[in-house]
Amino acid sequence: MPSLHPRASSSPADLQPPLTAAGTPGIWRRMACWLYEGLLLFAVVFVAGWLFSTLGQMRDAMDTRRPLFQAFLFVVFGIYFTVFWSRGQTLAMKTWKLRLVDRQGRTPSQGRALVRYLLSWVWFLPPLAAIHALPFKVSGGEVTVLLTGWVLVWALLARFHPQQQFWHDVWAGTRIVDATSLPR
Template identity: 45%
Template structure:
């Protein structure tokens, strides 16, 4: 049972969205671990996800995961746990194109930080740079009038609070 979506609702706080992001990462690790295990067994590879087909597979699994959940209910398990929902500007579930665009733009969370690796930064400095970028990217939402992240503002989606209805 779900509540009606309030399109004028105040967006959830950054701490709540960061909590959902961390929980999503934990769940996605399990999804990717299982999917990659099946891939390696079926392709009989000694090195996990070696080569372009493996990289494409590892990129496609999360895309399928997110696009499926965002277009059906607007909630992955992590979003449901944290009472959050992804909707379009009108409060409706995302279409496939918009959900895929959100997935692709969601890489803005990590790609700029990981680009330090191409500059020769390694080890703890790379981790520090990545974490610093994630923090900066998250704080950029404070500049948006509706407190939405950059990828949501670009593709026309929003994260809203979706509390369960009381019986």
């Protein structure tokens, strides 16, 4: 006779029912959430920067440890997103009623959330690498235009996916769904 109790090794993600027909939120709603996430990350950067500069006794932003600080922020962001995405939502996603799920409609594992974090850098790394490779110096305004242009192009490329998902989600095996369309 099958047991009514879940296995002791089951994770909460295994106990969730599979997603059947959750709606895909519109691109502009997801981008609004993305911008709001950037505002919330300001607080994360502030606290992480204060901690790093205090413990490292940095005197100014042009300190020689700047690359180490950038690597530290990369790790801090990775922890932030991996923890929240492995629970299904960041604070901004809760506000915009969005949820991250895997292909089966379950909350992604921490490993899958980490892969999504690493793949999400496709939003920034290509234009930054191109700017770095240019044989001439570009101004801050030109960098802003190039980054903004790339982000808009990358966001609009989701229109070419059958479910209009962002390509880093497709590659990571995740997708963003409307949290209000999920069963409670």
